[in-house]
Amino acid sequence: MNYDDLLEIGKAFMVLFAVIDILGSIPVIIKIKKKSGDIHPLKASLVALGIMLGFLFIGESLLGFFGVDTKAFAVVGSFIIFALGVEMIFGVQLFRDEDESSKKIVSIVPIAFPIIAGAGTMTTIVSLQAEYEVYNIAIAIILNILLVFFVLKLTKRIEKFLGKGGIAILQKVFGIILLAIAIKLFADNVTDLF
Template sequence: MNFNLKEIITAFMVLFAVIDIIGNIPIIIDLRRKSGHIQSEKASIIAGFIMILFLFVGQSLLHFIGIDVHSFAVAGALILFFIALEMILGITLYKDDASSSAVTATVFPLAFPLIAGPGSLTTLLSLRAEFAIQNIIVAVVLNMIVLYIVLKTSSKIEKLIGPTGIQIIRKVFGVILLAISVKLFAANIKMLF
């Protein structure tokens, strides 16, 4: 197994931008208020498990329904493009606003679909078209560690960064994600023709 630091860093940054854990701090704080408590460890482990499972099973699932990885990567690039537009322009194209209770807030909507949602799952398969699987797994684990830290310290981070800081971070990661989506689209659209 050869680990490639460049692939790990790129995959980490892409997933970090898609998961948008910093931008989701207001949602996390709202969930804490509604449910009283969020189990940071459980949410991180469940989200990481879903993502790694989909990384392995997702490709087989695609083959089963007759879609190749490059087609899925192009579709994933388009989804990343729209997520990036949401982040940059501050608009909401799609947001699932499910109410939560103390029992379910950790798993739903936090671990799934907020963290391991359509965007991150599509991104995993898109990344798989370009990067080695072990590098993607390391990137997922690193993101889950960051997720755990952010969940544990979300109220302190909100006070430290402030609403303006969170908006700036979202826009910066939005631009990075937009550039990555264009690159992913260009690299995979060639394979289809």
């Protein structure tokens, strides 16, 4: 593994980290945990990993089946990432909340999907393929899932440590990062479509 690979892994990791926003999701996870009882961190992490790696390896073929180019998907992805950033910075709700009524599968729905591996994450994974090597993105996904597992395991301690203010600041910072990523992703891919 050379320096360029490490750089790609680092960049892909940071993009996915910002999109998944597991630290910003702590208040939502705690709310779900209070309503539904226990969350199984390992189960949620493994299901999310499976969804993300599956989309990494067959997402492009799936798009091809529907006649959609990766560059076009990256441009659309930039709009979704931009919208996620706007939500995080301004506290507005652009995406509808998922139903939290199913207590038996709470580790899978809504924790693994859509909180961890949601539409924004899957869009980002396909969008990243326009810029980075697939194996580097896979490593970045695995590293993010390891972090997700530890955050899920230590949710109460992290919330206590950061406090509401700390979590709010993290959301704003990662929101700004997402906006910058969205603009770069749009600029890098939109010219290739015309």
